[in-house]
Amino acid sequence: MKTIEQNFAVPFRYGVYFTEGLFSPENNLLPEVLAQDKATSPRKALFVIDSGVAKAHPQLLEQIHTFAAAHADTLQLAEEPLILPGGEESKNNPEHLQTILSAVNAFGVCRHSYLIAIGGGAILDLAGFAAAVAHRGIRHIRIPTTVLSQNDSGVGVKNSVNAFGKKNFLGTFAPPFAVLNDSDFLLSLEDRDWRSGISEAIKVALIKDIHFYQSIKHDARKLVSRDMAAMQKLIHRCAELHVEHIGGLDPFEMGSSRPLDFGHWAAHKLEQLTKYSLRHGEAVAIGIALDVIYSHLKGMIPATERDDVLSLLQELGFRLFVPELAQQEADGQLSVVQGLREFREHLGGQLTIMLLSKLGVGQEVHEMDEELVRQAVSYLQKKHQPQPLSQV
Amino acid sequence: MKTIEQNFAVPFRYGVYFTEGLFSPENNLLPEVLAQDKATSPRKALFVIDSGVAKAHPQLLEQIHTFAAAHADTLQLAEEPLILPGGEESKNNPEHLQTILSAVNAFGVCRHSYLIAIGGGAILDLAGFAAAVAHRGIRHIRIPTTVLSQNDSGVGVKNSVNAFGKKNFLGTFAPPFAVLNDSDFLLSLEDRDWRSGISEAIKVALIKDIHFYQSIKHDARKLVSRDMAAMQKLIHRCAELHVEHIGGLDPFEMGSSRPLDFGHWAAHKLEQLTKYSLRHGEAVAIGIALDVIYSHLKGMIPATERDDVLSLLQELGFRLFVPELAQQEADGQLSVVQGLREFREHLGGQLTIMLLSKLGVGQEVHEMDEELVRQAVSYLQKKHQPQPLSQV
Structure with a gap:
């Protein structure tokens, strides 16, 4: 009997909006975004809030209640917002999903x-996964509160939780209804979190946009001193590059490559090896350093370009070595090299790693030389290992 | 700052193939389907098999091993196939997903x-959900073994498991890589399962295709006597109508309606009320009967059309009443009417129920008259309640 061919395309559309004071009484962004659904009765909304954000913004819950009351014609709180611990813990512990x-x-x-x-990227990943699988998908609005989630993880189409000790083992591709970036949330970030999201901007600049890289270098001192205008500029361009990339090629990654993942194979593994005491962005900074050094060792970029990137990362305050980077397995293999295998397994099929052919231009490779990885690790260890006090 | 607009469409494509003896040494369908991925090395495959199927086909496991060995250049078994209990149990117990x-x-x-x-629809739903969320989606091939899964549930884009006592509470929309319908699996079906899938064909025929409805009526006696050619014809047309419907409109159901769900609001609830002792298709037959009677009570179709459908369902051997249909809550409301509320919640927003404006033409309504539902239930109870033996 004749084969039945199924063939369709599913359109997706969402906006990444920028605002300040999202829940101020006079801010109409959220009601305007909700109105896009053309519903005629108030929409039920369940809020999930990162406990770190709730703590740093003790007035937030009351603001949301006041805001919902003022916009009762568009918005109805399903219930008291859920407050859940942020960070990787929220993705590790299946209770929070439940x-x-x-x-x-x-x-x-x-x-x-x-x-x-x-909340931060972890809470957005967790809540996004819950939203994606409940009733086969309820509408999901993301309000990222960190640099990292506003410029990278929060603007894309992925969600996830961890399982079997593996990061993002469970998840889906599910575009959000909208992303609302409120820069007021950045004011209360710890310096670590302010800094940590910058590495994703460097990542995408290095493989896609040399002008953006130069602009980050130009603004480095401002970024260190927490200049909000410089940070907003960085976030907007970084988010834009991510959004373009996702929409342009293979949004649900059905092919082999994920070309925006420069520096990430080692980063994922380092997060796990440090039991998530390294922030994702901090691990990415080390991953970028490692792959920049590796690109040089492979003869792809000159030493000057390598040093340019390492200097920028240092100027921004990133640590470029942690002992776990040099950790070895019983057989003498670097633990971080195991990350390559896991990365390939997660991607599926062929290993694809992004390196640099020059600053601003990424180049994919399909194998990594373990000896050169070891040399790159040694380079970082020698140059960037914090010295014991007695030797300072 | 300027809003960043994301806008893309994701293309999906898969075939529903028809064959016999899928794992016979000379059958090349599976290797040919796998070759569509253009991989250059053998693909790893993990089989998940319905225990009922494994029992009814004791040679199946060995066939798969032999087949994989003969096609070692395209296919490599990840491990011994997993044998899991079929039926709703597989979707109710989270251990199987794990x-x-x-x-x-x-x-x-x-x-x-x-x-x-x-396996049957339940195993396909469960395995499909696992495939959809592991690594954000691994490729999934469905080999449906029941009439119901070959002509309906197995050819679509949905997967699910049950949670919180609710059918399909968790799931995603995730098109399969391919669907392989092997009619040999139908040979070992119990009569209940052979019959049960026919109700989905009647459902789609009633709302979409009067010629198909007439052809089912014409073949009714053959279908009862398990004529394979008649069944293959029914399955192919039913699958085709489902595939067309899914691809044509709103594959991931982002709008409000699910126009192919005639007879389903009551069916879902009846399955739950009978603790899944009713097969899905058996519940759908009752749901169709109920909505046909309701359509008549609403003045939408004449009594002759109502009786035409009820006669066909009876001729095929469907029971049209179970005591749970008349079950009442403490407040006197029919338990099945609760299904309407749950159905709206699952769909989201507005209630949309498909009724008939005539045989072969569905018509959506957005409210149901509970008193008429009660009358429809009474009609079935009077006409179709099995008589106690003493009264026969």
């Missing part, structure tokens, strides 16, 4: 309701 | 590997 799903069930949050998540 | 995910992890099944599921 908490969100239970609330979706208990409060009758439906496919035309909204799960609105406020 | 079993599949653990195997995906343990055997290094990646995004370019295959999870191949053989």
